[in-house]
Amino acid sequence: MEIRFTLNNQEVVLDVNPSMRLLDVIRKELHLTGTKEGCGEGECGACTVLVNDEPYNSCLTPVINVLDKKVMTIEGFRETKEYRIIADAFASMGASQCGFCTPGMILVTHALLKKNPHPNEEEIRFALAGNLCRCTGYQAIVNAVLKISEENK
Amino acid sequence: MLPEYKTSVKKVDNEDKMAGKAIYTDDIQMDNALFAIPVRSTISYGKILKIVTPALPQGYFFISAKDIVKENVCNIILSDWPVFPAEVHYKGETIGLIVGPDKKICLDLASMTHATYNEFEPVYEMKNSYVHKEFTKGDTSKFLDAVKVFSEEFETGYQEQVYLEPQGMLIYLENNQIVVKASMQCPFYIHKAICRTLGCEESKVRVIQPAVGGAFGGKEHYPSLMAAQLATAITKIKKPIKMIFDRKEDISFTTKRHPSKTEISAYIDKNDNIIGVKIHVGIDGGAYVGCSAVVLSRALIATTNTYTFDNVAISGDAYCTNKVPSAAFRGFGSPQSIFAMEQFINHLADFLHVNRDELRNKYLVKTGDITSTNGIFRDEIILPVLIKKAKEMSNYEVKKKEYAKPGSFRGIGISTFLHGCGFTGSGESTIINAQLKITKDKNNIVRFYTSQVDFGQGNLTTLKRIVVDTLGIPEEQVIYEAPDTNKTLSTGPTAASRTIIIVGGLAAKAAKHLKEIWKDGEEQEIIEPYVGPSYIKWDEDTMQGDAYPGYAWGVNVIEVSVDPITYEVKVEGAWSTYDVGHAIDERIMIGQADGGLAQAIGWAYFEKEVMENGVFRQKTLSDYVIPTMMDLPKMETAFIDNPFPYGAFGAKGAGELTFVGGAPAFCSALEQAINRKVNKIPALPEYIMELMKNGN
Numbered sequence: 001m002e003i004r005f006t007l008n009n010q011e012v013v014l015d016v017n018p019s020m021r022l023l024d025v026i027r028k029e030l031h032l033t034g035t036k037e038g039c040g041e042g043e044c045g046a047c048t049v050l051v052n053d054e055p056y057n058s059c060l061t062p063v064i065n066v067l068d069k070k071v072m073t074i075e076g077f078r079e080t081k082e083y084r085i086i087a088d089a090f091a092s093m094g095a096s097q098c099g100f101c102t103p104g105m106i107l108v109t110h111a112l113l114k115k116n117p118h119p120n121e122e123e124i125r126f127a128l129a130g131n132l133c134r135c136t137g138y139q140a141i142v143n144a145v146l147k148i149s150e151e152n153k
Numbered sequence: 154m155l156p157e158y159k160t161s162v163k164k165v166d167n168e169d170k171m172a173g174k175a176i177y178t179d180d181i182q183m184d185n186a187l188f189a190i191p192v193r194s195t196i197s198y199g200k201i202l203k204i205v206t207p208a209l210p211q212g213y214f215f216i217s218a219k220d221i222v223k224e225n226v227c228n229i230i231l232s233d234w235p236v237f238p239a240e241v242h243y244k245g246e247t248i249g250l251i252v253g254p255d256k257k258i259c260l261d262l263a264s265m266t267h268a269t270y271n272e273f274e275p276v277y278e279m280k281n282s283y284v285h286k287e288f289t290k291g292d293t294s295k296f297l298d299a300v301k302v303f304s305e306e307f308e309t310g311y312q313e314q315v316y317l318e319p320q321g322m323l324i325y326l327e328n329n330q331i332v333v334k335a336s337m338q339c340p341f342y343i344h345k346a347i348c349r350t351l352g353c354e355e356s357k358v359r360v361i362q363p364a365v366g367g368a369f370g371g372k373e374h375y376p377s378l379m380a381a382q383l384a385t386a387i388t389k390i391k392k393p394i395k396m397i398f399d400r401k402e403d404i405s406f407t408t409k410r411h412p413s414k415t416e417i418s419a420y421i422d423k424n425d426n427i428i429g430v431k432i433h434v435g436i437d438g439g440a441y442v443g444c445s446a447v448v449l450s451r452a453l454i455a456t457t458n459t460y461t462f463d464n465v466a467i468s469g470d471a472y473c474t475n476k477v478p479s480a481a482f483r484g485f486g487s488p489q490s491i492f493a494m495e496q497f498i499n500h501l502a503d504f505l506h507v508n509r510d511e512l513r514n515k516y517l518v519k520t521g522d523i524t525s526t527n528g529i530f531r532d533e534i535i536l537p538v539l540i541k542k543a544k545e546m547s548n549y550e551v552k553k554k555e556y557a558k559p560g561s562f563r564g565i566g567i568s569t570f571l572h573g574c575g576f577t578g579s580g581e582s583t584i585i586n587a588q589l590k591i592t593k594d595k596n597n598i599v600r601f602y603t604s605q606v607d608f609g610q611g612n613l614t615t616l617k618r619i620v621v622d623t624l625g626i627p628e629e630q631v632i633y634e635a636p637d638t639n640k641t642l643s644t645g646p647t648a649a650s651r652t653i654i655i656v657g658g659l660a661a662k663a664a665k666h667l668k669e670i671w672k673d674g675e676e677q678e679i680i681e682p683y684v685g686p687s688y689i690k691w692d693e694d695t696m697q698g699d700a701y702p703g704y705a706w707g708v709n710v711i712e713v714s715v716d717p718i719t720y721e722v723k724v725e726g727a728w729s730t731y732d733v734g735h736a737i738d739e740r741i742m743i744g745q746a747d748g749g750l751a752q753a754i755g756w757a758y759f760e761k762e763v764m765e766n767g768v769f770r771q772k773t774l775s776d777y778v779i780p781t782m783m784d785l786p787k788m789e790t791a792f793i794d795n796p797f798p799y800g801a802f803g804a805k806g807a808g809e810l811t812f813v814g815g816a817p818a819f820c821s822a823l824e825q826a827i828n829r830k831v832n833k834i835p836a837l838p839e840y841i842m843e844l845m846k847n848g849n
Contacts, residue, residue, distance in 0.1 A: 033180035034173020036366070038317045039400040043774035046317055074173035087171045091163065094740040097748065098609030099170025100317035100366030106171060121787070129783040132774070134315050134367050135609040136744055137751030138782040 005066045008076025018064035022056070023047045025063045026073055034074035034103045038132070045131030048104035049073050055111045055130070074103035082110055085148060093144040097135030105131050109145055118149040161740035162628075164614045166364075166607065175364040178321040178336045179397045186323065189216075189386060189396040190259040192249040192266045193406065194241035197275035197475040197767035201239060204249060207265040213258070215266065216386040217249035223352025227381045228345050229374045234441040234478065236350050236381040241270070242440035243475050244767040245406040247378075252386050252394055275475035275767060279414060279437050282470035284446040286453055288696035290525050291464035295428050299420035303504050307417075307493035308833040309816075311762035311769075312410035312755075314482055315779050316608070318366025319403040320375060324383040325393035330359045330639075331384055337376045338368045339646035340604050340636045346377035347384040358384075362635040365608035369752070370481030372608070373648050374443055375407045401772050408480035409762065411436040411448055411471075415456070415493035420464075425505050427516065429464030432456050434490050438471040439478035445471040448479075450577050450693070452486030454700045455813075457525040458494040459536060459569040460516040465525050467696075476764055481648060483752065483812045487572060492834065495568045495817030500830055509821075513569065528699035531688075535795050536569060539708045539730040542791055543567065547710040547728040556825055563725075565712045566821025568814035573701030574806030575651040578691025581702065585645040587656060587683040591620070591663040595674055599624065599667070600632045601660060602641035605652050609748075610808055611741035612652050618737060619657050619801045623664035642680065650806030653737060654703060657801035659683050686799055703797050705805040706732040709750065709818035712786075715826045720838040720845065722758055722823060727788045731810065735796045735803030746790040746811045753815020755780045757834045 004013045007030070014029060026032050026049065035058055038046030042057040049058045050072040051065075077083050086106050089095075096102040105128065112119060112127040119127065124145045125138070133141065169175040192204070192215075206215045218225060218237040227234045238246055251263040322335035331351075333343055340360040347358045360380075365372065383394055398407070414435045420428040434452045438445035449471045456467060502512040520534045544550060549565060556563045575581050591601040601620055607613040617633040624631070644656045663681035670677065691698035712726040729746055736742040759778050763770045771777035796803025820831040829844040 031182060032173075033176065033182075036177070036318070037179070037399075038319070038366075039774045041400070041773055041775060044317060044400075078172040083172075087168070090171055091167045094161070094164070094744045096164070096167055096170050097611065097744055098317065098367040099166065099175055099364065100177065102171050103173040125782045129781040132315075132317065132779060132781060134317055134369070134752070134779065135748045137747030137749075137788060138785055139747045139788045140744055142782065142787075 003063050003067060005068060006070045008072060016063060019062045021059055022049065022061040022063050022066060023058040026058060032073055032075050036100055036103065038100065043132070045104045045108065046101050048107050048131060050107050050111060053111060053114060055108045074107060077107060077110065086110060089144040089147045093140045093147060095136060095140040095144040101131055101133045105133065105141060113148060117152040119145065121146060161738045162614060162618055164611055165617065166613050170364070177318055177364045177366055178323055178334060181323055181334060181363060183323065183325065183393050186393040186395045187252050187254055187390065188256040188259050189250045189252045189383060189394050190263040191247040192251060192263045194244060194246045194248050194268065196241060196270050196272055197244045199241060199270035199272035201241060201248060202269045202271055204266065204268045207262060209262065210258070213251065213253035213262060214386070214390055215249055215251055216389065220385050220389055222350065222385060222388050224350050226349060227378045228349045229377055229443040231442040231446055234378065234443055236385060243477050245477065246440070247382060250382055250386055252390060277474055277476060277764065277767060279435050279472035279474065281473045283438065283442055283473040284449055284471040286449060286696060287468035288526060289466045290523065290527055291429065293429060293464050293466045295464050296420040296431065298422060299428055300423045301421045302418055303421065303501050304416065304418040305497055305500055305832060307415045307496060309413045309489045309492055310835055311412050311764070312482060312760055313404050313762055313777055314369040314371030316367030316369060316371055319398045319400055320372065320379065320407055321397035322376060322379045322383055323393065323395045324387050326387065326391060330357055331387060332359045332361065333380055334361050334363050335376050335380065336365050336372055337362060338372045338606050338608060338648060340606065340638050341643040342374065342377050342646055343380040344638050346381045350381040351384055351388060360638045362606050365606055368608040369483045370485065370648070371408060373481040373646060375480065400774060404777055405769055405772050406477060408478050410482035411438065411445065411479035411486065411489065413489035415490055417493060417497045419501050427462055430462050431466040434469040436471050436486065436489065437474055437476070437479060439474055439476045441478045442471065443478050444480050447577065448486035450696070452490040453696065454526055454573065454577065455487035456490035456494055458491045459518050459571055460498065461518045461522040462516065467525060475767055483749065484809045485649065488753070488813050488816065491570050491813050492816045496820060496832060499821055499824070510567070524700065526700050527697050530704065532703060532797060533795060534706065535732050535793060536706055538793055539706060539732060540569060542793065543708040543710050543728055543730040546789055546791065547712065547726065549710055552712065562715045562717050562826050563713070564822040564825030565710065566818045566825065568709045568818035568821065570814040571704045571706050572650060572806065572810040572813055574654040574703050574705055575701060576649050577700055578693060578698060579685060579689055581655055581683060582685040587644040587659055588642040589644050589656070589659045589663050589681045590642050591667050591679050591681065593667060593677045595676055597673060598630055598632060599626070601663065603644040603656055603660070604636045604641050605644060605656050606636060606647040610652070610745065611738065615653060615737040615741060616657060616660055619660050620664045623661050624668050650809045653804045654800045654806040655683065657737070657804055658799060661801040702799060703805050705734070705807055705810045707810050707814050709814040711818040711822045713819065713822040713826055715823070715841070720841040724754055724786045724819070726786045729788070729790045731790070731792050731807070732795045733792060733807040733810065734800050734805035735794055736792050737802060737804050739792065742792060742807060743790055745807055747788045749811025750788060750815045751780055751785055753812045754785065754819055757816035757819040758836055759784065761835050761837060
């Protein structure tokens with residue numbers, strides 16, 4: 001079936017099985033590997049993409065669900081000035097270690113900041129709790145988002 | 154003069170990782186790669202009589218023991234683990250691989266492949282020891298002088314590493330070599346495992362490290378098995394093959410932290426002094442010994458923790474069970490035995506009606522003390538400074554008093570701990586023999602090579618910084634990349650908290666030698682062999698001597714509150730102080746501190762992995778729960794400088810240290826909150842409920 005959606009600000013038309021996971025469409029059909037598979041069941045958030053600015057676990061999303069919607073992966077987001085702000089904050093706080101969760105964390109952070117430009121620590125922890133990180137203990141990630149939150153004030 | 158390391162440098166791999174440009178194993182594009190799917194045993198113990206596959210379509214293969222080229226052995230320390238077994242020893246053991254171009258078809262074929270067995274009675278309990286060790290210090294006959302004996306037992310459970318990137322490997326042929334790219338910790342372990350099973354020359358195998366999404370010990374040994382299996386397959390098939398585990402497969406069948414049972418007795422004289430202690434540590438090694446003997450050694454050496462007792466009898470066993478083998482995980486046996494000792498000291502204090510911290514201080518190890526293996530703590534020990542600082546940061550004394558009020562359901566706990574850095578004993582000079590190559594070209598560009606994998610710890614950045622600072626040249630002039638066995642000599646595995654203390658020290662030495670002979674515009678090369686401190690003498694058979702070249706130290710304070718109805722525990726705060734010598738990069742070190750403690754809190758409270766009839770009940774991240782951002786508190790950490798004479802710029806090892814003290818600090822806090830003794834982790838709400846009901 002023909003599936004049409006916007007990926008990283010470009011229109012994509014694909015002839016794929018509508019039940020195919022969005023994650024597989026992105027990684028295997030479109031060869032964009034910044035979106036990671038950590039668990040395949042929506043627990044870890046490594047596969048996070050933005051769909052109409054909302055974070056989605058692409059491993060749980062059949063591609064039909066993004067029909068005519070705007071999908072943003074890290075490959076698209078890294079070209080934006082918001083990415084630069086978040087990435088610089090992550091780097092300055094040491095928020096990325098093995099890096100496997102990082103693209104997902106960055107996209108979720110963007111989704112949070114878009115709704116709430118200066119979240120407090122509790123709001124950050126709540127918003128990012130769907131993304132697992134096994135390296136940092138999360139403190140550095142929280143600090144990075146807090147830094148942006150402060151600077152937004 | 155030490156460089157100023159309070160500020161941190163830009164992490165060299167940050168940009169690619171954040172931007173999604175870093176290429177992990179499954180991100181490598183190789184269009185014609187086949188997929189390998191394991192066929193797994195359905196029984197726990199038995200001899201394979203026959204394996205029947207369905208009719209294989211053209212281009213599909215079944216690879217098993219009959220395809221072994223030379224030796225059906227996976228090289229993992231004690232090499233009792235076969236590449237493909239003739240006799241299976243645990244449920245889920247890989248008895249063969251289905252290999253072919255379509256992953257879905259491979260999965261179907263694998264599920265339709267069946268083995269028949271001559272079944273034996275499996276053993277799931279810790280009763281058959283396959284490694285036993287024992288040693289004593291002082292005069293244990295003095296135990297007989299005791300007027301009272303206090304004894305307790307402690308248990309710890311399995312723990313799954315949950316590196317965010319599951320195990321995966323790609324193998325292909327290029328330039329007359331077998332090339333492996335994989336999510337790994339130890340390129341030369343993989344290299345050796347392939348050479349051994351194929352019986353081939355070292356030059357025929359190349360191992361290259363792509364980006365690695367976490368490891369924590371879980372990728373120290375298991376990738377060697379995958380490599381030996383895939384090397385067997387590619388020898389027959391001669392096409393690239395990829396084997397990527399999904400999370401369920403990874404949790405169900407790859408190695409875990411050893412479950413443990415520890416018994417400790419203290420012999421007390423009439424003045425309530427401890428005459429001595431007797432300790433037995435049992436660890437569940439699972440189906441194959443692999444590295445369990447070494448894990449047991451570390452557990453036993455560490456078990457007296459930060460205390461000096463004059464008379465000590467220590468023994469331990471690694472037990473063979475028909476379960477998934479246990480292997481390396483941050484701490485390597487010491488978290489289990491230190492959890493037991495810390496809780497024992499707490500409970501002994503209660504038994505003797507003395508303040509827990511006073512008893513701890515009374516036996517606290519001091520510089521010059523004799524270790525449990527009759528070595529010497531040579532370097533300056535600043536534990537009292539660490540304890541004082543951690544207590545100040547957490548407002549410990551005030552809170553401890555306040556939470557003692559009945560019904561507060563709040564508690565604060567402290568732990569002290571150490572971690573021996575590097576391989577046990579003289580292993581660095583007798584087993585590993587690291588050699589580091591550093592070169593300079595005509596343009597004065599310096600390159601140095603190690604086999605250390607950066608799976609998040611930041612050593613791509615820190616090792617480079619050591620060389621840059623030693624040479625005193627701009628960062629751009631030094632090139633240091635991820636390991637490739639065609640380019641680097643072995644500087645040993647990325648394990649045992651040895652990267653900075655051993656390889657960092659070696660890199661500094663090599664750079665210093667290059668600086669001494671430096672000639673502008675000339676090609677120069679130095680191969681620097683590791684030479685250990687001459688005073689380190691160790692006998693592995695008798696477990697006597699200096700167990701480690703150096704020790705790192707730490708103190709954790711954890712505060713918890715407990716819901717009096719559901720018994721859910723909330724970690725309210727965590728404060729840590731460490732002596733890691735001199736931190737090379739403080740921001741990276743804080744990352745280790747926070748991450749290690751988070752994993753330890755997971756082990757102590759959240760992470761339950763139960764085995765039933767040889768099968769893990771928790772198989773996914775929905776039922777095996779690791780802490781999320783909501784589950785962890787704000788963490789505060791301080792490093793107290795205490796430069797180590799043999800490490801690079803005074804640095805000691807630190808990766809594992811940060812895991813070791815979390816569980817006892819958590820449990821000590823929990824004990825105050827619920828006014829019960831906690832001898833078992835994970836201390837889940839159902840266990841707490843049981844404690845509350847039964848009292849103690």
